[in-house]
Amino acid sequence: GAVVSQHPSRVICKSGTSVKIECRSLDFQATTMFWYRQFPKQSLMLMATSNEGSKATYEQGVEKDKFLINHASLTLSTLTVTSAHPEDSSFYICSASAGPEAFFGQGTRLTVV
Amino acid sequence: QKEVEQNSGPLSVPEGAIASLNCTYSDRGSQSFFWYRQYSGKSPELIMSIYSNGDKEDGRFTAQLNKASQYVSLLIRDSQPSDSATYLCAVQYNNNDMRFGAGTRLTVKP
Numbered sequence: 001g002a003v004v005s006q007h008p009s010r011v012i013c014k015s016g017t018s019v020k021i022e023c024r025s026l027d028f029q030a031t032t033m034f035w036y037r038q039f040p041k042q043s044l045m046l047m048a049t050s051n052e053g054s055k056a057t058y059e060q061g062v063e064k065d066k067f068l069i070n071h072a073s074l075t076l077s078t079l080t081v082t083s084a085h086p087e088d089s090s091f092y093i094c095s096a097s098a099g100p101e102a103f104f105g106q107g108t109r110l111t112v113v
Numbered sequence: 114q115k116e117v118e119q120n121s122g123p124l125s126v127p128e129g130a131i132a133s134l135n136c137t138y139s140d141r142g143s144q145s146f147f148w149y150r151q152y153s154g155k156s157p158e159l160i161m162s163i164y165s166n167g168d169k170e171d172g173r174f175t176a177q178l179n180k181a182s183q184y185v186s187l188l189i190r191d192s193q194p195s196d197s198a199t200y201l202c203a204v205q206y207n208n209n210d211m212r213f214g215a216g217t218r219l220t221v222k223p
Contacts, residue, residue, distance in 0.1 A: 006156075032209055034211065042215075043201075043213060043214070043215035043216050044157070044201065044213045044216075046212070046213070049209050049210070051209065057209070091154075093156045093157075095157075095211075097211075100144070100145040100162065100164070100205055101145075101147065101159060101162055102147075102159075102203075102205075102211055103159060104149075104156040104157050104158070104159075105156060106155075106156055107155070107156040
């Protein structure tokens with residue numbers, strides 16, 4: 001399958017700071033990227049869907065101003081968690097799609113202390 | 114509301130048996146269907162995709178789709194302990210909308 005790279009894989013930050021997570025499609029151009037959050041032993045929760053060059057579509061209950069998504073090119077999308085708090089600690093995963101199939105990045109485990 | 118339903122499990126099968134995982138979806142407009150495997154602490158990995166009614170086989174995996182019943186399943190033959198994971202059913206409505214079930218946790222006992 002296609003390769004999606006997500007960076008960093010782990011990050012620890014202080015409460016109140018911002019964290020940026022990158023998602024890159026390495027061998028294909030991703031027209032759509034998805035951002036998910038997953039708490040321990042729970043299912044994937046879709047946070048937002050983004051298309052290159054346009055604003056992301058956020059799921060109900062996800063704060064747009066807190067989770068900033070930028071999809072500036074067909075191979076790169078970024079998620080910035082602004083003013084992070086301990087309750088934002090979670091596993092954040094991106095996936096990228098150029099057609100029906102979507103491929104996942106490795107995930108980023110965020111811990112806010 | 115576009116929903117994807119799976120039994121959360123856990124589903125436990127002995128090594129060498131057939132594991133059967135089921136998924137139902139609510140929207141008849143669904144176009145594409147996928148099974149992902151997720152090991153604990155890792156991100157999901159695509160293992161099967163199916164787009165038309167019937168069976169699709171890939172090695173030990175067989176996906177089955179019945180659009181009339183809005184039902185998709187995954188069979189794993191000759192189950193191995195390494196198959197122990199959470200299996201996620203995903204349903205795509207268009208290129209911008211893919212929904213996941215909660216996942217079924219499978220344990221294959223040696």
